[in-house]
Amino acid sequence: MTNSIAEIENSKCIFIIGSNTSEAHPLIGSRILKAKEKGAKLIVADPRKIQLSFYADIFVRHQLGTDVALINGILNVILKEGWYDRKFVEERTEGFKEFRKVVEKYTPENVEKITGVRAQDIRKIADLYARSKSSSIIYAMGITQHITGVDNVKSLCNLAMLCGQIGRESTGVNPLRGQNNVQGACDMGGLPNVYPGNQPVSDGQMAEKFEKAWGTKLSTKPGMTLTEMLKAAMAGEVKAMFILGENPMVSDVDIQHVEKSLEALDFLVVQDIFMSETARLADVVLPGVSFAEKDGTFTNTERKVKRVRKAIEPIGSSRQDWDIICDLSTRMGYPMRYDDPSKILEEVAQVTPSYGGIYYDRIETEGLHWPCPNRAHPGTPYLHKDRFSRGLGLFHAIEYLPPEELPDKEYPYFLTTGRIYVHYHTGTMTRRSPSLNKEVEEGFAEINPRQAKELGIIQGERIKVFSRRGEIEIKADLSERMERNTIFIPFHFVESAANRLTNPAFDPIAQIPEFKVCAVKIEKVNH
């Protein structure tokens, strides 16, 4: 997030797009409601009638995968009406001309044809967003999990820059990260092209710095992304994988492909706390521990580094994950020894400018937002105050592209996937929690009631859902949340895994699969 969670409460206008915040990020959802109670305007754009839409000043359901068109339509109105922040555009951005040229084509009337959102609603959104004193954009996987995920995000940045709704308190472009420490995993260099703190591996100077710190020679060749790894595994080019606490067997698009890839490996190590679907395929399984059994830090979605504290001893002979990695490294001939995790974060601070001032003694009581370059620095709740990371903010001229797969005669409905309030990710933890499992025990497919009636499907009946990739059997759940042409399936349930159906097409830059749109057909199950 460019801005902190606390700031949401004081926004004057909040634009939520592609985020079912009250279910997937409940405690941010509650901040949004608090803002609303303080008088903020709420704009919700989502194909499903989500809980927050009840409180929206304006709620629109754009057709799946038409985010760029919708946002361009909003931008078009703002430009035409002159509601944009001229000073901000002049002083802090570039690329405005080319951007303007593209956006001019997206009149609200044209956009209505693409998105299904009425032109007058597009005008109203533009008005609320551009003319409020401080507007924040909140989005989640509904924006990123598309072949145009990067374009979607850039379009939202265009919107914030055009209106000068960034670099100030209670504004910004705020992605909500799905898992507790995705932010931290990225910050710590869990990416093929960067060291911790986003420092490129291909930059010789960086490599030199890390070579010195780590006392060894390093490769400057960027590595493979997960998608590339799996492909390479299938082709025999990757022979071994080490997977720490993840379950790509359920979370990845196109599970069948993942399974084949992992099976093709010569050697697979999985370090996890449960025998996940992925761990089953491993040659060696190392039992790590849960967050309750270790000390450390998580970095939440607002870039705040917070303490994790050990409450109980590791279960059985499981060992703390950091300790296992140190031991393995030592056995491979590179001794790694730390008295405790605080010493590891000290090393992180040495090599990572954005974490340079983050030490355990400083986050005893309250976390710190990075960037926090030195011990005296108070942390940075909101980014881009006087300049963007690259200097001037760059407008992108972006054209709308439809999703890779659209409904047709054979597969006539849209399928979209997401989370529900009870479960988390692939359910390895939540489904083993009695209270949570009891709350929702099995997967379901939400279908519009009129649509269901046409198909002769009744509430609770078992149905089959097919796509070009596979099929699943699942319980039908008739719900007014859905529009007629679209069904929704939460992705937590392995026995009715939505990702057997989803389309493995992915964004060319971010390599995020298009989980949010594919085409399916539905049939009754006749037992």
Place this chain on the structure above:
Amino acid sequence: MEYKTVLTTCGYCGCGCGLYLEVLDGQLVGAQPCKTDSVSQGGLCIKGWNVHEFVQNSERLTKPLIKKDGQFKEATWDEALDTVASRLKKIKEENGPDRIAFLTSAKCTNEENYLLQKLARAVVGTNNVDHCARL
């Protein structure tokens, strides 16, 4: 006899709510929101209130496992880690470091993620490091 509450950060979603784990004689017996935490402000979602439950689930892996003839066999830490170390070293020597790939974890701590990518880059010598968070 000991009852205490331990201040920590929720292990589920990215909100990062501050919560207390309740510990009675070394066992987790509950979770509750920290009233003075800046994120949770004394509230949690259903996952947070029950975050202690999965930890002591009977299906937890408690011993290292090595697969032999398609079956997992319990192993000691020495056996398991030596197997991993020698297999990875062998593949690295015979096929090159870029034949090995690592996935770090959005569920693990910063410290652990840092160490795993360090293992990949400094010890194995590859930048084949990614995570599942796109998903």
Place this chain on the structure above:
Amino acid sequence: MKAMQARVRKLLEENKIDGFIGLKMEHGHPAPFMFSRENLGEMETLVVGDVRYPLNKALLKVSGQYPDLTFGVMVRGCDERGITELLKWNQLHRDRVIPVGVACSSELAQLCECYKPYPSDWVVGEKTEGIAKSKRLQKIEGMNQKERLSYWLNQFNKCIKCYGCRDVCPMCFCEVCSLEDRNFILTGKLPPENPTFHLSRAVHMVGRCIDCGLCEEACPSNIPVRTLYKKINEIVKEYFDYRTGESSEGKSPLNLLGEVTLELSDVNK
């Protein structure tokens, strides 16, 4: 604070109690903790303050594990009402609990609109007068029926079904909770069935709610559930002349239901 520390130390040293459930200042936050003879050295970290946690709930957990031991617990007016009821419901044993009282600050009493913001005896704080009639409740009672209905439906629609209002409640000790009865309340959707979910809980608060307000403090959606239960308490007082937790005599009206029939129109008066 010092007075509380001294009292707890004395109780422990004289073997009057085996543990004391209170608040400990740790990492800059007050947190529930049990002081005992083994950790007397930490007594300096015992705090009082205005931040409240469900200490009675912690007490139930510990005493459930050690039924033969005696525990002290820090109580305010509401907590003491809680103990009184928990004794009646056989959740605690009279000889096994020694409450140590705190009288609430007037700010806290105002915030809570508490009718008795002090226990029968206290070692910290000064007595402040209780608040007879809740302004928050009056405001809602000032609405006409239609406004009131839409007000509540609108509030309940914000619910994220965290069950925090129940989980934090020191008076919710049932093994089976009717909020989880699938024949009664559907699950899997947010908001939960409206108003069934909330009214079910409200009904079960009859004779149980001690008006501590921890439920409302735990509600991430800012739903004024406490105000709702204050109304329940008022009805219980009016119809059964029962004030939950006020005296150790008499049983909760829930035990009577069945003999008395309530007309809905009576309640709407």
